[in-house]
Amino acid sequence: MEKLIITAAICGAEVTKKMNPAIPYTVEEIVREAKSAYDAGAAIVHLHVRTDDGVPTQDKARFKECIDAIKAAIPDVIIIPSTGGAVGMSAEERLQPTELFPEMATLDCGTCNFGDTIFENSMPLMRDFGKRMMENNIKPEYECFEMGHLDTALKMINKGQLPGHPIHVNFVLGVLGCTPATIPNLVWMVSALPPGATWCATGIGLTEFPIAAAAIAMGGHVRVGFEDNIFIERRKIAKSNGELVEKVVRIAKELGREIATPDEARRILGLTK
Ligand code: KMH
Numbered sequence: 001m002e003k004l005i006i007t008a009a010i011c012g013a014e015v016t017k018k019m020n021p022a023i024p025y026t027v028e029e030i031v032r033e034a035k036s037a038y039d040a041g042a043a044i045v046h047l048h049v050r051t052d053d054g055v056p057t058q059d060k061a062r063f064k065e066c067i068d069a070i071k072a073a074i075p076d077v078i079i080i081p082s083t084g085g086a087v088g089m090s091a092e093e094r095l096q097p098t099e100l101f102p103e104m105a106t107l108d109c110g111t112c113n114f115g116d117t118i119f120e121n122s123m124p125l126m127r128d129f130g131k132r133m134m135e136n137n138i139k140p141e142y143e144c145f146e147m148g149h150l151d152t153a154l155k156m157i158n159k160g161q162l163p164g165h166p167i168h169v170n171f172v173l174g175v176l177g178c179t180p181a182t183i184p185n186l187v188w189m190v191s192a193l194p195p196g197a198t199w200c201a202t203g204i205g206l207t208e209f210p211i212a213a214a215a216i217a218m219g220g221h222v223r224v225g226f227e228d229n230i231f232i233e234r235r236k237i238a239k240s241n242g243e244l245v246e247k248v249v250r251i252a253k254e255l256g257r258e259i260a261t262p263d264e265a266r267r268i269l270g271l272t273k
Pocket residue numbers: 012013014081082083084085086087106107108114119143
C-alpha cells in the first residue's frame with residue numbers, strides 16, 4: 001500500500017468560533033492551524049479563508065495573503081484552495097483562487113442539499129471550472145458527496161470537459177441531505193473509481209474517525225479537520241487541527257500504514273508543478 005496522505009481541512013466556511021474557539025479566521029490563526037496540522041503529519045491543507053470577523057470569502061487577495069503566509073511557515077506543504085466556497089456564492093466569486101495557480105483546487109461534482117441550503121454545482125458550472133483548471137494547469141480534487149457526482153465527473157472527464165487521469169477524488173460522506181457516512185457506502189463509491197485513480201475519504205462530525213480508519217485499511221487517503229468535525233471525541237471539542245491529525249496518525253500506525261510527506265504525496269498524486 002502507498003503511504004497515507006492526510007489532508008487537513010483547517011477552516012471550512014460553515015463552522016464558527018462560537019462552536020469551537022480554535023476555528024481560524026485571521027491570517028495568523030490560519031497559519032497556526034495549518035502548521036499544527038502539518039507538524040502532526042498532514043501533507044495537504046484544504047483551504048477556505050475568512051475575513052477577520054469570520055465571514056467566508058473567496059477574495060483572491062485574501063487567499064494570496066493566507067497562502068503566502070502558510071508557505072512562509074511550512075514551504076513544502078500542498079495547499080488545495082476551495083472553489084466550493086460557501087453556499088450562495090457565484091461561480092466567478094468561487095473561482096478566484098484558481099487565478100493564483102495552485103497545484104490543486106477542489107472541483108465540486110454536483111448540486112446537492114447541504115443541510116437546509118442547496119449547494120449549486122450544475123454541469124455548466126462544472127464545465128467552466130474544469131476549463132479554468134485545464135487552462136491554469138491545476139489538478140482538481142473531485143469532491144463527491146453522492147455516487148451520481150462521481151458518475152457525472154467521470155462522464156465529463158471522458159468527454160474532455162474536465163481534467164483527466166490520473167484523477168484524485170475526495171468522497172465526502174455524512175453531509176445532511178447527502179450520502180450517509182457508512183463504510184458500505186464508502187466501499188460502493190470506491191468500487192466505481194476507474195483504475196489508477198487515487199482517493200480520499202471525509203466523514204462529517206464524529207464519523208470522521210471510523211471513515212478515516214476504513215479508508216486507511218482500504219488503501220485510500222484521509223481528510224480530517226475543523227471544516228468537517230470540531231470534536232476530538234464525544235462532547236469534547238478539539239484544541240487544534242493538529243489534535244485531529246494526531247488521532248489519524250495513531251490509527252494509521254496501529255494499522256501499519258506509514259504517513260506521506262508532502263513530496264511523497266506529490267509523487268502519489270502525480271503532481272508535476
Ligand atoms: N463549503 C461547502 C459549501 C469545497 O471546498 O470545494 C463547499 C465545500 C466544498 O467546502
